[in-house]
Amino acid sequence: MSSNKIVLTSSDGESHEVEEVVARKLKIVGPMIENDCPDKAIILQNVTGKILALVIEYCKKHVDDDQVDASEEAKKKLKDWDEEFMKSPDLETFVKLMQASNYLNGLLGLTCQSVEDSIKDKSVEEIRESFGLENEEEEAIPRNTLELLKTQDLRCFLNPNNCFRFFL
Amino acid sequence: MSSICELSDDLLVKILSLVKTKDAVATSLLSKRWLSLWKLVPRLDYVTTPWHSSDPSSDFINNFLLLSEAPVLETMHLRLGYFCKREEHERWVEIAVARHVRVLELIHSTYPSTPMPCPSSLFTCRGLVVLSLQEVMIWEIPSTIFLQSLKTLSLLCVRFCSRRDDELVHTLLSACPVLETLVVRRWLEDCVTTFNIAVPSLQSLYIMHRPGGHVQTDDRECVINAPSLKALKVSDELSWFRLLVEMPKLVKAEIKIRQDDSKKLLRCLASAKHLSLCVTSAKQLLTEKSVENLCQLEYLELCTICSSDWLCLLLKHSPKLRVLRLNNQTSQRNCCGSSRKIRVKWEEPCCVPECLVTSLETVEWIGYEGTETEKEVAIYILEKANHLKKMTISRHITNLREKYRTLIDLVSRLSCCASKCRLEFVRL
Numbered sequence: 001m002s003s004n005k006i007v008l009t010s011s012d013g014e015s016h017e018v019e020e021v022v023a024r025k026l027k028i029v030g031p032m033i034e035n036d037c038p039d040k041a042i043i044l045q046n047v048t049g050k051i052l053a054l055v056i057e058y059c060k061k062h063v064d065d066d067q068v069d070a071s072e073e074a075k076k077k078l079k080d081w082d083e084e085f086m087k088s089p090d091l092e093t094f095v096k097l098m099q100a101s102n103y104l105n106g107l108l109g110l111t112c113q114s115v116e117d118s119i120k121d122k123s124v125e126e127i128r129e130s131f132g133l134e135n136e137e138e139e140a141i142p143r144n145t146l147e148l149l150k151t152q153d154l155r156c157f158l159n160p161n162n163c164f165r166f167f168l
Numbered sequence: 169m170s171s172i173c174e175l176s177d178d179l180l181v182k183i184l185s186l187v188k189t190k191d192a193v194a195t196s197l198l199s200k201r202w203l204s205l206w207k208l209v210p211r212l213d214y215v216t217t218p219w220h221s222s223d224p225s226s227d228f229i230n231n232f233l234l235l236s237e238a239p240v241l242e243t244m245h246l247r248l249g250y251f252c253k254r255e256e257h258e259r260w261v262e263i264a265v266a267r268h269v270r271v272l273e274l275i276h277s278t279y280p281s282t283p284m285p286c287p288s289s290l291f292t293c294r295g296l297v298v299l300s301l302q303e304v305m306i307w308e309i310p311s312t313i314f315l316q317s318l319k320t321l322s323l324l325c326v327r328f329c330s331r332r333d334d335e336l337v338h339t340l341l342s343a344c345p346v347l348e349t350l351v352v353r354r355w356l357e358d359c360v361t362t363f364n365i366a367v368p369s370l371q372s373l374y375i376m377h378r379p380g381g382h383v384q385t386d387d388r389e390c391v392i393n394a395p396s397l398k399a400l401k402v403s404d405e406l407s408w409f410r411l412l413v414e415m416p417k418l419v420k421a422e423i424k425i426r427q428d429d430s431k432k433l434l435r436c437l438a439s440a441k442h443l444s445l446c447v448t449s450a451k452q453l454l455t456e457k458s459v460e461n462l463c464q465l466e467y468l469e470l471c472t473i474c475s476s477d478w479l480c481l482l483l484k485h486s487p488k489l490r491v492l493r494l495n496n497q498t499s500q501r502n503c504c505g506s507s508r509k510i511r512v513k514w515e516e517p518c519c520v521p522e523c524l525v526t527s528l529e530t531v532e533w534i535g536y537e538g539t540e541t542e543k544e545v546a547i548y549i550l551e552k553a554n555h556l557k558k559m560t561i562s563r564h565i566t567n568l569r570e571k572y573r574t575l576i577d578l579v580s581r582l583s584c585c586a587s588k589c590r591l592e593f594v595r596l
Contacts, residue, residue, distance in 0.1 A: 091171065091172075095171065095172060095174050095175065098172075098175055098179065099174075099175060099176075099179075102175075102176070102178075102179050108182075112179075112182055112183045112186055113186065115172065115183045116183055116186040116187050119183070119184075119187050119191055119192075119195065120187050120188070120191055121191070124194060124197045124198060127195065127198060128198055128199075131171055131172040131173065131198065132171030132172060132173075133171055133172075133173065133198060133199050
């Protein structure tokens, strides 16, 4: 049972053979194994080969997560690895990775956490930059709406620093 | 050009649920897409800045609740101070309950403490799973109370005002049929003499130490009747403490209390694998019989200031013991309140305790002072413990010479030849 190999195939035909326990870290895979014949390859429609490779790398690293006995050192090393893993992709890959993690239902905690880190305590400009919104003219809020936001009760929410730097 | 905005609304809301509400609302400035996303976040948290001259908490919370479009408000964390008005507070809780809140935290912090009256709408919140109250006053509990989903309850410095003694605590706890975790912090003004904790479903109990520097002991009591308990931690040395029933599922117990009936106490704790004891009480009579059921013990921590008399007996009756920790700390905030000042009186046991022969692997001695008795104990263990891998001695020293003298004192008196054990010294 433990050395069962599963084949995961991406939308563009790339195949990866992994151990069942690694594949099961993606919650979408479990029911697929149970319902389809376990010998058939599992095709993941919404994930490209490049992204699938990254996801599998994460799953392999975290396959022993459920073991409680991990030492403090081991936990820290894993955390550092996670950080590096999240930092390395460019914005486009990162967005695709996030969509994949949502579809596959795995590593979602980590991806959401890293976006959270780019929002927490950052100014609006910094967030726009990390989200890739700088050049999106049509996405910008019209001036009058901004003025409205300024005067509305929302002012009590917004950090004055955020508001003023944005309007300048 | 790719951006985070390509992600689905669901995913973005999931992310916004992780950040503080203030930051989530600020994202409305990012772009058109983000203008109203924050309104779908089912979570409100607000921490007041106590030094703020004009407290914006009312506006913030009122506006959030007004503008929020989330179908359900799952979590509400409010940390409030002086300026919180009773009527507003009550309204906020009512709104949260009406919007199916599952995790509710009402933390008040004022000096001098003026507890905020607890809205009674709280007690009929059926979907509530986690409730945390601090500096809140419970006047009355409606008879329709039924917290059927409550699993975690935290009562920190809560005042229970009732006409009949102590009934409110009982009413509250018996209305939680699936309660698993309870955290209690008593204080001088809780108006409860006997804090009765009778919860059959309880798995984890933590009774925190009293706030402030109170050293006055009193006649108040904590009585525990929780047969399903797995973890117990008590750090309240000012009230009396009583266990009523045995707890066969108990795995870990950390006890720092005043206690009358040590025999009953140990009998109830018999299933524990991990035990930490600091029991200051007038009578310390401990017989073989009261300790004989403690055979599951693998980790033992003992306060040598008050409970050292028990060392011999406990070693004898814990055949599976792997780790022994002797705590002689006098300089910490949570140090033992015992006034007995009895040091370890050591009599070599007539036959070597089984745990020394077969299982003891680690010994830690914190606050070692180098007295004759302590040396005798240390040497006895070093000589007799066949499987001992490491003994760590932590001591206050002012220079390195004292360190070496401590180690040499012990090593030179070891009669047998080099043991496989490592003797380590850590400076306190």
